[in-house]
Amino acid sequence: MKSYLEIKKLIECxxxxxxxxxxxxxxxxxxxxxxxxxxxxxxIKDGRVVCIDPDVKLExxxxxxxxxxxxxxxxxxxxxxxxxxxxxxxxxxxxxxxxGTTTLCADLMEIANVCGIDGIKALxxxxxxxxxxxxxxxxxxxxxxPGLETTGGVVELEExxxxxxxxxxxxxxxxxxxxxxxxxxxYLKKIEASLSRRKIINGHAIGITGRDLxxxxxxxxxxxxxxxxxxxxxxxxxxGMDVFIREGSSERNVEKLIKGVVDKKLSxxxxxxxxxxxxxxxxxxxxxxxxxxxxxxSLGVSPINAIQMATINxxxxxxxxxxxxxxTPGRKADILIVKSLENxxxxxxxxxxxxxxxxxxxxxxxxxxxxxxxxxxxxxFKTPITxxxxxxNSKCNDTTFVNVIELIKDQIIxxxxxxxxxxxxxxxxxxxxxxxxxxxxxxxxxxxxxxxxGFVKGxxxxxxxxxxxxxxxxxxxxxxxxxxxxxxxxxNEIKDIQGGFVLVKQGKVIGKMLLPxxxxxxxxxxxxxxxxxxxxxxxxxxxxxxxxxxxxxxSFISLPTVPELGLTDIGLIDVLKHEIISTEIRDNEKxxxxx
Numbered sequence: 001m002k003s004y005l006e007i008k009k010l011i012e013c014x015x016x017x018x019x020x021x022x023x024x025x026x027x028x029x030x031x032x033x034x035x036x037x038x039x040x041x042x043x044i045k046d047g048r049v050v051c052i053d054p055d056v057k058l059e060x061x062x063x064x065x066x067x068x069x070x071x072x073x074x075x076x077x078x079x080x081x082x083x084x085x086x087x088x089x090x091x092x093x094x095x096x097x098x099x100g101t102t103t104l105c106a107d108l109m110e111i112a113n114v115c116g117i118d119g120i121k122a123l124x125x126x127x128x129x130x131x132x133x134x135x136x137x138x139x140x141x142x143x144x145x146p147g148l149e150t151t152g153g154v155v156e157l158e159e160x161x162x163x164x165x166x167x168x169x170x171x172x173x174x175x176x177x178x179x180x181x182x183x184x185x186x187y188l189k190k191i192e193a194s195l196s197r198r199k200i201i202n203g204h205a206i207g208i209t210g211r212d213l214x215x216x217x218x219x220x221x222x223x224x225x226x227x228x229x230x231x232x233x234x235x236x237x238x239x240g241m242d243v244f245i246r247e248g249s250s251e252r253n254v255e256k257l258i259k260g261v262v263d264k265k266l267s268x269x270x271x272x273x274x275x276x277x278x279x280x281x282x283x284x285x286x287x288x289x290x291x292x293x294x295x296x297x298s299l300g301v302s303p304i305n306a307i308q309m310a311t312i313n314x315x316x317x318x319x320x321x322x323x324x325x326x327x328t329p330g331r332k333a334d335i336l337i338v339k340s341l342e343n344x345x346x347x348x349x350x351x352x353x354x355x356x357x358x359x360x361x362x363x364x365x366x367x368x369x370x371x372x373x374x375x376x377x378x379x380x381f382k383t384p385i386t387x388x389x390x391x392x393n394s395k396c397n398d399t400t401f402v403n404v405i406e407l408i409k410d411q412i413i414x415x416x417x418x419x420x421x422x423x424x425x426x427x428x429x430x431x432x433x434x435x436x437x438x439x440x441x442x443x444x445x446x447x448x449x450x451x452x453x454g455f456v457k458g459x460x461x462x463x464x465x466x467x468x469x470x471x472x473x474x475x476x477x478x479x480x481x482x483x484x485x486x487x488x489x490x491x492n493e494i495k496d497i498q499g500g501f502v503l504v505k506q507g508k509v510i511g512k513m514l515l516p517x518x519x520x521x522x523x524x525x526x527x528x529x530x531x532x533x534x535x536x537x538x539x540x541x542x543x544x545x546x547x548x549x550x551x552x553x554x555s556f557i558s559l560p561t562v563p564e565l566g567l568t569d570i571g572l573i574d575v576l577k578h579e580i581i582s583t584e585i586r587d588n589e590k591x592x593x594x595x
Contacts, residue, residue, distance in 0.1 A: 230260025
């Protein structure tokens, strides 16, 4: 917010009584309000735009000739989890800022599930020193599914209410339908607290339509980032919910949704972009929000409409258009200088009037932070993990039917299938030839010692195991493998390195990546992390894995809020019914126990 002195200085500067700090001359301004492109100069003082009138001449301490290139507002990521980039907020600067992202709207629920509200505060310690802006979507559900998972941290109602008053907080973070449809008092009070402070509430409306979606919208939900079909997108727009069109590492939604929007000539007014969960390597190789913008343009969206979705639409949605989202007087001078509007690759990035990236390289001073020791010591086992930890007993003699999670390409949603598996010595076996592999989630906070066991189809591993301490949203250890021995090796290695990714082949660890910050993020620089995850992903091919982002895919299997099935340390979850079910199918599913 502008102070009295800031307001006075902007007025004096605009009247020509004092010099501006910077003049960007000879630019073609992309005006996201009027939807015009015109030649002008941009004058900046104390990090804010003073004037964009082409007929006004003001003095400036410094002038940069932009040679007729386009000036567009800095991009806004409407919803992401910083933790799933695998980078600390400091290291993240290297990959997002040169791509033109100057504002993040971050839900820090991942670190909160590990370390509670203190984890959020630890990640926020350095944000004022970074060359991009971070707003907070304060986590609404930590844990995400009480009674269905074990977490390291809990964010209580009182803590959420307090955090809604933080200057950095824009909204109440994503809230799934079960909290609304089951009328859970704690979450309804969080909604009330948000609305009373004029904060919006982010949605997570995966898999619901019709009456339930209407009830969900009526409770106060402002948006949804989980649409995978145009029909879902349209239904939400009709109900007054804005839609964040997502493109992450394993959630590829831009093409299908944008094609629908273009074909049906839907207005772009209520659409914006987000990444949600995208590894640093994919950001480096593809882009960040500029990737979403460029993809939309290639699918028939006009450059101005695509830019609006990445800028002013998001700013208006979050009620901060008086600060960001446009290059207009009084707003923060977050400005991208680009040669082409058909393929946006910034040649210069200005953040609050300072040049922070040039020719796709960060040039601002790099920020380093020291993280407390407690945030790097989060993996503890209550009981030892051995091959016996992953056995599944059965009373059947030769075969039995089991519930299986089947992966869906480029999506985090999955398919629930039923498969017949062999039984030997009273134990249910994998079927590696048919790609039915054992899946386990191991409680890693030393609280219960629970191990949830199920089966998954889609990894195509032939001899070995993958394990990760990144498993949404509880972040227990998730492991998939061809046999119990390989799985035990992988899980124990995660404990030894205090969080990260591990790859095992024939009983030996052949690859690993350390993620010491909460078991979620590296403390290395961006280039090192990108090299590590790229190498590890490529190495998974040695055990037959065919997925493009296997560890990202593995991290979503345990979500008890993404249909159709989820697996946690407590057991297999029927997501839409919010019930624990058994892995083995017995008595026509009468074994279900509703929580």
